[in-house]
Amino acid sequence: MLTVLESLELSSKFLDNKGVESARMNAELLLAHILECKRLDLYLRFNQPLNKNETDIYRNYITRRGNFEPYQYIIGDAEFYGLKFIVDKNVLIPRPETEILVETILEKYPKDEELKILDIGTGSGNIPITLAVNLPESKVISIDISAEAIKVAEQNRELHDLKSRVGFIKSDILTENLEKYNNTFNIIVSNPPYVKKEEFGTLQKEIVDFEPDIAVTDFEDGLKFYKEISRKSHLLLREKGILFFEVGQGQAEEVKSIMEKNGFTNVEIQKDLSDIERVVLGVK
Ligand code: GLN
Numbered sequence: 001m002l003t004v005l006e007s008l009e010l011s012s013k014f015l016d017n018k019g020v021e022s023a024r025m026n027a028e029l030l031l032a033h034i035l036e037c038k039r040l041d042l043y044l045r046f047n048q049p050l051n052k053n054e055t056d057i058y059r060n061y062i063t064r065r066g067n068f069e070p071y072q073y074i075i076g077d078a079e080f081y082g083l084k085f086i087v088d089k090n091v092l093i094p095r096p097e098t099e100i101l102v103e104t105i106l107e108k109y110p111k112d113e114e115l116k117i118l119d120i121g122t123g124s125g126n127i128p129i130t131l132a133v134n135l136p137e138s139k140v141i142s143i144d145i146s147a148e149a150i151k152v153a154e155q156n157r158e159l160h161d162l163k164s165r166v167g168f169i170k171s172d173i174l175t176e177n178l179e180k181y182n183n184t185f186n187i188i189v190s191n192p193p194y195v196k197k198e199e200f201g202t203l204q205k206e207i208v209d210f211e212p213d214i215a216v217t218d219f220e221d222g223l224k225f226y227k228e229i230s231r232k233s234h235l236l237l238r239e240k241g242i243l244f245f246e247v248g249q250g251q252a253e254e255v256k257s258i259m260e261k262n263g264f265t266n267v268e269i270q271k272d273l274s275d276i277e278r279v280v281l282g283v284k
Contacts, residue, residue, distance in 0.1 A: 001055065005046035007031065011062045018066040026071055030061040033075045068205040080126045083133065086155050087124050090148035092215040094126040098191050100272045101246045102130050104279045105187060108242070112137055118181070118236060119143070120173050120190040120229055123215055125153030125166070127189055132162050141181075143171040145214065174228050181236050188233045191246035192225030193218050222248060226255045230262040237284040244281045252277035 002010070008027050015023035025039075032039045034057050050058065061074050072078040072093045078085050080094035081102055087093055109115060115138040119128045122142035132140050144150050150168045157166050171178075195217040201208060207216060218224040226245060233243045243264060247255045252269045259267050264282030272278035 001049040001051065003046060004031065004035075004042055004048050004050065007050055007055070007058060008042070011058070014062060015066055018068075020065060020068065026065055027062065029071055030065060030074065031058060034058055034061070067209075069210055070206045073210060078124070080124075081130045081134075083126075083130060083160065085124045085126050085129070086152060086159065088152055089210060090146060090212060091124040091152045092211055094124060097272050097276075097278050098126065098246055100270065101189065101191060101244060101279050102127060102134075104270050104281065105131060105189060105244055106134050109135065109187075111135060113186075114138065115186045116184055117141070117187040117189065118185045118233075120188065121145075121192050121215070121225070122153050122168065123149055123191075125156040125168070127191065128153075128166050129156055129160050129162060131189075132165050133160060138165065140166045141169065142166065143169045143173060143176075145170070145172045146212070149212075149215075173225070173232065178232060178236060183236075183238050185237050186241050187244065188229070188237055188241070189244045190225070190229050192229065194222050194225065194246075194248040194251060196220070196222040222251060223254060223258065226251075226258050230259050230264065234263050234284060239284060241284045242281055243284070244279060246278060247280055249276050252280050255280045256282075 008031060012024040012027040015026055020026060028039045028042055032042055034054050064074050065071055070093055072087050073089055076086060078087045078093050081099050085094055115135060117131055117138055117140040119140060119142040122128060122144045128140040128142040132138055147170050150170055153168050157163060193216050197217060197219045200217040245255055256267045259282040267282035269277045270279040
């Protein structure tokens with residue numbers, strides 16, 4: 001039987017040869033998941049032999065990772081804003097950039113404010129759940145076009161015990177008439193599919209081969225959802241309500257002008273930790 005160290009070395013070499021980025025870290029994360037320990041704790045267990053069952057599972061995980069399946073889909077969860085989220089192939093894996101979107105919202109409001117929030121394109125439910133956890137008086141409605149994504153989001157709502165304050169609706173923002181919610185929300189937030197059709201195929205294999213394409217691209221110019229959501233949000237927000245968008249690299253100015261055309265004022269752009277313009281927000 002191989003030890004922890006031997007297994008790690010073989011596996012990270014295998015992943016590296018396949019062209020997986022951060023091969024060693026991936027090998028460590030997957031083994032730590034099997035051994036139910038923290039990644040760094042593996043260092044204290046280098047000489048421990050893996051048993052047959054652990055070896056079989058590890059081999060399966062490493063083969064999958066070598067085929068570019070994201071490790072979050074392999075282990076079945078992802079971390080977002082310090083919280084755990086169940087993920088599967090039906091939802092986008094929550095990204096660190098999206099933490100900036102959530103952070104921008106949390107900085108604007110006192111913790112105890114009673115807010116009504118709408119999240120458009122909820123995926124795993126990472127945005128509504130993180131907001132509901134950090135704004136304990138708020139109520140959030142989330143919509144998503146995918147029934148499978150909503151099933152995952154519901155599991156995450158259960159995990160974080162938020163049934164009374166987070167609701168999910170299966171709906172297509174492009175076609176649905178949400179009139180009954182006019183003048184309802186203090187906050188509308190969305191991280192829509194913003195990759196252009198032509199760019200989609202150039203993304204990492206992990207994304208193209210495994211993440212849901214409808215969560216990543218609009219199959220057009222990347223701006224389709226910003227246009228439609230800006231137009232509809234202006235009706236759905238209350239006076240002085242704020243629309244918050246995550247945007248792709250290079251889209252902030254165009255999204256700003258789309259929002260202004262739809263009547264939003266004080267439109268601001270926030271950068272992410274890599275200094276990329278990442279969040280655009282505007283006031284009704
Ligand atoms: N709201 C989810 C997230 O930010 C999903 C977004 C999406 O599928 N485009 O991760």
